[in-house]
Amino acid sequence: MTDSAKNATGKVKFRSVQMRNTDAHLDGAAELERLCFSSPWSRESLKLLTNDGIGVGFVCECEGKIAAYGGMLIAVDEGQITNVAVHPDYRRRGMAGAILNSLMRYAKSCHADSVTLEVRASNAAAIALYKKAGFVEVGRRRAFYTKPVEDAIIMTVKLK
Numbered sequence: 001m002t003d004s005a006k007n008a009t010g011k012v013k014f015r016s017v018q019m020r021n022t023d024a025h026l027d028g029a030a031e032l033e034r035l036c037f038s039s040p041w042s043r044e045s046l047k048l049l050t051n052d053g054i055g056v057g058f059v060c061e062c063e064g065k066i067a068a069y070g071g072m073l074i075a076v077d078e079g080q081i082t083n084v085a086v087h088p089d090y091r092r093r094g095m096a097g098a099i100l101n102s103l104m105r106y107a108k109s110c111h112a113d114s115v116t117l118e119v120r121a122s123n124a125a126a127i128a129l130y131k132k133a134g135f136v137e138v139g140r141r142r143a144f145y146t147k148p149v150e151d152a153i154i155m156t157v158k159l160k
């Protein structure tokens with residue numbers, strides 16, 4: 001990361017914006033999916049997150065790149081977070097937290113009662129991120145994930 005990507009206090013500058021159906025956003029998010037997950041969402045499926053009323057995504061732009069993204073599907077009264085992924089070079093700079101806040105604000109604006117997600121039981125970083133944002137563990141799905149097989153922890157936050 002270059003110095004120009006930092007502000008006067010040394011903190012990294014980034015912008016969190018709603019994901020749009022553009023090459024820059026879809027290619028950036030698809031690249032993060034491939035980098036971060038063993039079963040990545042395809043560029044085509046990521047379009048769901050730009051489809052009003054079905055899903056929403058937010059991306060963090062930094063140094064002209066998409067450094068982070070997160071998505072959520074919207075059911076009647078519930079948001080379902082699909083994934084949050086931050087490029088390894090840009091972690092621990094608040095990007096995932098900013099994306100989660102944007103997703104939760106969006107869910108509130110849709111009058112959702114709660115936001116739910118699944119996370120690999122061994123993913124301590126993500127579990128800490130979600131707990132910090134107010135999510136609590138409400139259950140477990142046995143062998144939910146493949147590559148490798150692993151339980152999912154179900155976490156939820158009430159919005160009302």
Ligand SMILES: CC(C)(COP(=O)(O)OP(=O)(O)OC[C@H]1O[C@@H](n2cnc3c(N)ncnc32)[C@H](O)[C@@H]1OP(=O)(O)O)[C@@H](O)C(=O)NCCC(=O)NCCS
Pocket residue numbers: 036083084085086087090091092093094095096097098118119120123124125126128129130132
């Ligand atoms: C998990 C992940 C999204 C976190 O992104 P990030 O931008 O580094 O997170 P933030 O900087 O916003 O961190 C917010 C909080 O999350 C927690 N956290 C994040 N990374 C952590 C780590 N490696 N260890 C412990 N806690 C961590 C901390 O509480 C942190 O707050 P703090 O920095 O004030 O201590 C990122 O590590 C990632 O992309 N991992 C691979 C993909 C993944 O597992 N996604 C989740 C799928 S469910």
